[in-house]
Amino acid sequence: MSYELIGITVLWIFLYGYLIVASIDFGAGFFSYYSRITKKKHALHHIIQRYLSPVWEVTNVFLVFFFVGIIGFFPDTAYYYGTALLIPGSISIILLALRGSYYAFATYGAKDSHLYSLLYGATGLLIPASLTTVLTISEGGYLAVDNGNVTLLYGELFTSPYSWGVVFLAVFSVLFISAAFLTYYAAKAKDQQALEVVRKYALSWAFPTITMAFIVFFLLGERNELHFSNMMDLWWMFALSLASFAASVWLIWKRQNYGLAFIFVMVQFFTAFFAYGASHLPYLLYPYLTIYDGFTNESMAIALIAAFIGGLLMLIPSLYLLMRLFLFDAEYLEGRK
Amino acid sequence: MFGIENDPVLLSRLLTALTLGFHVIFATIGVGVPLMIAIAEWMGIKRNDPHYTLMARRWARGFVVTVAVGVVTGTAIGLQLSLLWPNFMQAAGHTIGLPLFMEIFAFFFEAIFLGIYLYTWDRFKSKMRHFLLIIPVVIGASASAFFITTANAFMNFPQGFDMANGVIANVSPLEAMFNPATPTKVSHVIITCYLTAAFILGTIAAIHLLKGSKHEYHKKALKLTMVSGAVFAIATAVIGDLSGKYLHEYQPEKLAAAEWHFETETHAPLILGGVLTEDNEVKYALEIPYALSILAGGLPDSEVVGLNEFPEDELPPLWVHYAFDMMVFIGMYLAFVSTLFAVMSWKKNWNPYNKPLLIMVAAGGPLSMVAIEAGWIFAEVGRQPWLINGIMRVEEGATTSDHVGLMLALFIVLYTILGVTCAVVLRRMFKQNPVEHELEKRGIEQPKRVSNE
Numbered sequence: 001m002s003y004e005l006i007g008i009t010v011l012w013i014f015l016y017g018y019l020i021v022a023s024i025d026f027g028a029g030f031f032s033y034y035s036r037i038t039k040k041k042h043a044l045h046h047i048i049q050r051y052l053s054p055v056w057e058v059t060n061v062f063l064v065f066f067f068v069g070i071i072g073f074f075p076d077t078a079y080y081y082g083t084a085l086l087i088p089g090s091i092s093i094i095l096l097a098l099r100g101s102y103y104a105f106a107t108y109g110a111k112d113s114h115l116y117s118l119l120y121g122a123t124g125l126l127i128p129a130s131l132t133t134v135l136t137i138s139e140g141g142y143l144a145v146d147n148g149n150v151t152l153l154y155g156e157l158f159t160s161p162y163s164w165g166v167v168f169l170a171v172f173s174v175l176f177i178s179a180a181f182l183t184y185y186a187a188k189a190k191d192q193q194a195l196e197v198v199r200k201y202a203l204s205w206a207f208p209t210i211t212m213a214f215i216v217f218f219l220l221g222e223r224n225e226l227h228f229s230n231m232m233d234l235w236w237m238f239a240l241s242l243a244s245f246a247a248s249v250w251l252i253w254k255r256q257n258y259g260l261a262f263i264f265v266m267v268q269f270f271t272a273f274f275a276y277g278a279s280h281l282p283y284l285l286y287p288y289l290t291i292y293d294g295f296t297n298e299s300m301a302i303a304l305i306a307a308f309i310g311g312l313l314m315l316i317p318s319l320y321l322l323m324r325l326f327l328f329d330a331e332y333l334e335g336r337k
Numbered sequence: 338m339f340g341i342e343n344d345p346v347l348l349s350r351l352l353t354a355l356t357l358g359f360h361v362i363f364a365t366i367g368v369g370v371p372l373m374i375a376i377a378e379w380m381g382i383k384r385n386d387p388h389y390t391l392m393a394r395r396w397a398r399g400f401v402v403t404v405a406v407g408v409v410t411g412t413a414i415g416l417q418l419s420l421l422w423p424n425f426m427q428a429a430g431h432t433i434g435l436p437l438f439m440e441i442f443a444f445f446f447e448a449i450f451l452g453i454y455l456y457t458w459d460r461f462k463s464k465m466r467h468f469l470l471i472i473p474v475v476i477g478a479s480a481s482a483f484f485i486t487t488a489n490a491f492m493n494f495p496q497g498f499d500m501a502n503g504v505i506a507n508v509s510p511l512e513a514m515f516n517p518a519t520p521t522k523v524s525h526v527i528i529t530c531y532l533t534a535a536f537i538l539g540t541i542a543a544i545h546l547l548k549g550s551k552h553e554y555h556k557k558a559l560k561l562t563m564v565s566g567a568v569f570a571i572a573t574a575v576i577g578d579l580s581g582k583y584l585h586e587y588q589p590e591k592l593a594a595a596e597w598h599f600e601t602e603t604h605a606p607l608i609l610g611g612v613l614t615e616d617n618e619v620k621y622a623l624e625i626p627y628a629l630s631i632l633a634g635g636l637p638d639s640e641v642v643g644l645n646e647f648p649e650d651e652l653p654p655l656w657v658h659y660a661f662d663m664m665v666f667i668g669m670y671l672a673f674v675s676t677l678f679a680v681m682s683w684k685k686n687w688n689p690y691n692k693p694l695l696i697m698v699a700a701g702g703p704l705s706m707v708a709i710e711a712g713w714i715f716a717e718v719g720r721q722p723w724l725i726n727g728i729m730r731v732e733e734g735a736t737t738s739d740h741v742g743l744m745l746a747l748f749i750v751l752y753t754i755l756g757v758t759c760a761v762v763l764r765r766m767f768k769q770n771p772v773e774h775e776l777e778k779r780g781i782e783q784p785k786r787v788s789n790e
Contacts, residue, residue, distance in 0.1 A: 057448040060408055064415055065441045071419060072438045075430025082423030086738040089420045094751050097409035101755055104405030105762045108398060149737055296431055303435045303510040311442035318449045318473075325453055325460075 003301040004291040007073035008284075010308055011066055012277045018062035019273065020177065020266060025059050026124035027178020028052055029099070031201060033121025036114075047186050047194045049107065055326065056103055058319075060096075072304050076294035080285050081134065083150040084143055088133040095130060099123040128170040136163045139224045140286035162223045165216040172212050173269070176205040180248060180265045184258040185327075199252060206249045210242075213272070224286060230279035237275035244268035346732045348741035349421040352748060354717075356414045358710060359752045363407030365709050368482045368527065369534025370400045371451075371475045376565060378468050387781040388554045392561070393471075394458060395772070396538060399763055401455060406759050410752075411444075421741065425724050425734030428505060432498050433488045435510040440484035447477025479527055486526045490518035493716075494587055495725050517587050521580040522716075528572050529712070533705040535566035536671060540702025543695045545772075554772050556690060563678040563689075563698065570672035577668065578632065585633030588726070589642035591719040594653045595661035596629055597622075598643050605629040605641040610662060613655055653721040660715040667708035674701055 028048045035044040071078050082089075098119055106116040137143060137152065139162070144151050157163050179202035186195040217238075221228040231238070248264035251257055282290040295301070326332055374393045381390030419426045429437070450473040461467050491497075497513030499506045539562035545555040584592035592598070597608055597619050607629040611622025627637040634641070644652060674697045681689035720726055724734040776782040 055452060057404070057408055057452060058445070060412060061441065061445045061448050064412055065445070067416060067419070068437050068441050071426055071430040072434030073430075075427045075434070078419045078426035078430060079423045082419035082421075082426060083736055083738060086420045086736060086744065087740055089416055090744045090747065093413045093416050094747060097413055097751060097755065100409040100412075101405045101759070104402055105758055108401050108405075108766075151738075296434060297505070297508045299508050300431060300434050300510050304438055307435060307439050307442070311439070311445070314442065315445055315449075318446060322449050322453055325457065 003298065003305070004295050006305060007295070007301065008277075008281070008291050010305075011069045011073065012274065014062055014069065015066050016270060016273050018059075018066060019269060021055070021059045021062055022128075023174040023177035024181045025052060025056060025178075026128055026174045027176075028182065029103075029120040029124035030175065031178065031182070031198070033117050033124075035197065036117055044194055044197055047182065047189060047191050052103075052107075055322065056100070058322070060100060063096075069304075073296055073301065074284060074289075074291065074294040075296055076289055077284055080143070080145075080150055080289055081137075084137065084152040085134065087152070088130055092127060092130040095123045095127045099127065125171050125174070128174050129167045132166045132170045133157070133163075136160075136166050138280065138283070138285050139220070139227060140283075140288075141223065143285075143288070145288060160223075162216070162219040165212065165219045169209070169212040169216045172205060172209040176202065176209040177265060177269065179205055180252065180258075180262050183252060184262040187258045199255075202252050203249070206245070206252075210245055227279055227283075227286070231275065234275040234279055237271045241268045241271040241275070244271065345738060345741045346735040348745055349735045350731065352741060352745045353414075353417065353421055355745070355748060355752065356410065356417055357713070357717075359756070360407065360410040360414050361709060361713055362706060363403050363410060364482075365530045365533050365706070366400070366403045366537065367407040368478045368530035369532070370396060370403075370538070371471060371478050372531055373534050373538055373562065373565065374400065375468070375471045375475050377561060378471060380561065382464050382468060386557075387779075388557050388776075389561070390464075391772070391775065391779070391781065392554070392558055395767070395775070397455060399766065401451070402759060402763055402766070404451065406755055408448075410755075413748075421736050422724070422734045423736055425729060428725065428729060428734075429488070431505045432495070432508055432510070432513045433491050436484040436487045436491075436514050440481045440488075443477050443480035443484060445477075447474050447481065450474045450477065479530075482527050482530060483523050486523045487514045487516075487519050489716075490516055490522040492723075492725050493522070493720060494518040495728050500728065518583065521576065521583045525573070525576045525580050528569055528576055529705075529709060532566060532569035532573055532671060533702075533709055535562045535569055536675075536698075536705040537702040538562045539566060539675075540699050543699040546690060547692070547695050547699060552772060554776070559678075559690070559698065560682055563675045564682075566671065566675035566701075567679040570668070570675050573668055574672055577665070581632040582635070585639075585641065588720075590644065590647050590652060591657075592633065593642060593644045594655055594657050594719055595715060597655060597658050598629060598641055599645050601640060601643040601646055603630060603638045603640045605633070605639075607632060608658075611658075613658070617655075651722065653719045657715050657719045660711040660718070663711040664708045664715060667704050667711070671701055671705055671708075674698055 031044060032048050102116045102119045106113060106120070136157070142153055142157050142160075142163075144153055179198050182198040183195060183202050186198055217231075220231070244264045244267040248261045248268065251261035251264065280286075282292060284291055284294055296304070374396050377389050377396065378393035381387065381393060418429075450470055454467070454470040454474055457467055457470065491513050494516040495513070496516045497509040497511070539559055542555045542558035542562060545552075546559065581592065584595075596605075597611075597613060597617075598605060599617060604627050606624040606626050608619060609623040609625065611619050613619055629641055630637050630639040633639055674694070678689050678694060678698065681687040681694070722730050724731045773782075
């Protein structure tokens with residue numbers, strides 16, 4: 001495996017990690033707000049707070065990891081994406097900043113405020129929408145490169161069905177992933193009342209998510225034929241994704257084994273996300289930048305991979321400890337600790 | 338806005354300065370306070386004194402609110418570097434990708450253990466076990482300061498690569514990371530974070546005592562913070578001296594700008610305060626003979642390079658002298674106050690809790706933050722006009738986008754909102770739950786009088 005492939009695979013794994021943990025977090029914020037305005041707050045609030053409080057900071061790190069990593073492995077991305085994404089990037093930063101700090105103000109500052117809750121819920125849906133701009137423009141056709149000057153074509157971005165399709169897919173997926181996780185978490189905490197609420201959310205967001213996935217799949221065919229035909233070569237991975245989706249919905253519907261159901265959701269997104277990413281290669285930004293011409297020098301690549309391995313050796317036991325203490329500890333989950 | 342809307346370079350500089358200036362407040366607290374929490378919890382265990390344990394607990398509770406703002410503004414600067422300085426980050430990725438990447442690992446490590454630490458106060462039977470959880474937080478916080486400062490040190494003293502026709506080649510990531518600027522810069526940053534944290538927590542205790550509280554808890558907090566503060570202040574002075582020697586050797590133009598030192602000469606005086614006239618004459622300044630030569634080279638006859646040796650368009654603006662002086666003055670003030678307090682509380686019959694000294698301590702917290710800002714402004718503006726010293730000028734690194742002005746306005750609004758809310762939330766947290774109240778609630782002390790509530 002070449003260094004380029006190792007680099008992009010590492011980054012893609014972290015982006016996938018962010019996709020899962022951030023979806024849980026973003027969706028939980030939305031559900032928390034929604035349950036508040038529909039007067040079901042008492043049922044959900046406790047369970048969401050109990051999960052999110054110890055892990056919200058970790059969620060943020062996954063994202064930082066990805067964008068610092070991509071500058072390290074593929075410095076040229078800074079030039080193209082950095083120049084083009086000033087506005088959408090800054091908007092994402094502002095939303096992330098408001099969300100993160102108001103979460104802490106509300107949780108640790110111990111003030112139950114409607115405004116804080118609204119900010120937290122609304123940003124939970126706006127952030128995935130703004131972050132997907134990066135994936136959208138990577139398909140090509142949204143940038144003008146002229147004399148080394150990169151500009152983002154806002155008209156093209158806002159009128160393209162593909163870019164809107166990606167936004168809706170992201171938002172629906174966030175809600176589905178989050179509801180599926182909270183279903184598992186509520187079941188584990190033996191919180192029957194919360195379980196009923198989130199299980200209903202999971203089932204009702206399943207259909208929109210998979211429909212949107214199909215729509216985006218075909219919109220991409222019109223947008224970038226090369227990428228689409230590469231995706232067709234990996235059809236079996238998408239088929240696996242669909243099968244996992246069916247299995248997870250079936251389990252939740254039958255009220256069986258919510259843990260396994262959530263693992264199926266993770267497999268569903270893992271296969272689809274990796275098939276999407278693999279078929280995008282070698283392009284980082286079609287047609288300007290591939291993983292080969294944007295790659296860092298060899299000594300930096302070796303250093304980064306070494307740091308990465310060392311970092312993982314330290315992170316994995318720590319993450320395991322975090323999960324054992326807060327995710328898989330029956331007494332903590334049931335609120336006795 | 339003010340006729341600068343078409344200058345992305347200037348606007349990018351302003352926005353970066355704004356974000357970093359705001360972030361550094363929370364980053365400093367983020368690096369320094371975990372150590373103070375650890376010391377307090379350790380004292381609580383060693384002396385079996387619940388006051389210290391509660392101190393650690395209350396500090397940790399306030400700390401996490403500031404951490405949140407630190408995390409989100411840190412994310413902001415991380416992304417903003419690529420958005421505002423795409424060409425710089427392209428070059429930086431090739432040379433200092435490693436420390437940037439390692440910083441995230443350190444931050445990750447800290448984030449995981451901070452989450453665990455905060456939510457396990459009453460979970461373990463052994464107090465020691467809970468104390469051990471703060472150690473990775475202290476290490477993670479200081480390690481992330483270490484890595485990110487090596488990246489900044491590289492910008493001051495770039496090495497570990499060859500430049501051939503504008504293309505970076507033969508990169509050695511470790512050599513880039515451990516450049517001559519690294520030791521002094523890193524140690525200075527970390528020790529001043531500790532010093533500032535000690536003084537900010539000391540200010541809180543001093544204000545409570547000034548307001549008339551006679552509670553033992555605040556006296557213990559003041560003593561703990563000021564004794565640690567004295568140690569950090571002395572270390573800061575030693576490292577500050579080494580930093581001066583580093584500048585003399587490797588970045589003489591920065592030292593000369595800080596000291597308004599024009600002619601290259603031996604037996605150079607140190608200039609304190611003063612103003613600079615338009616024809617570069619220093620007025621109203623206090624001159625200490627030979628001090629600059631001693632600061633720079635260790636001996637009165639050390640030759641100090643002057644500003645006249647450099648081409649005019651490679652000189653930093655000379656107002657950095659004011660920032661430099663402010664940093665040094667405040668540093669000396671902090672060392673004086675904390676040492677005075679330490680000596681007075683060590684002598685049996687002296688009362689260190691007298692009003693004038695309390696007022697001086699109370700001023701120390703805000704002043705130390707001013708010194709942090711002044712020090713960073715001196716370090717960063719003192720490197721002008723270079724983005725990477727001697728390699729890339731600032732205007733070569735900036736974005737070409739036309740929308741930086743709008744973003745600057747948005748971020749001013751954002752930081753104002755965040756800053757104000759953070760202050761309000763912190764104030765309310767501790768106002769609603771004063772120490773006396775919490776001591777009773779946790780059964781550490783008996784209520785002093787029966788209340789009807």
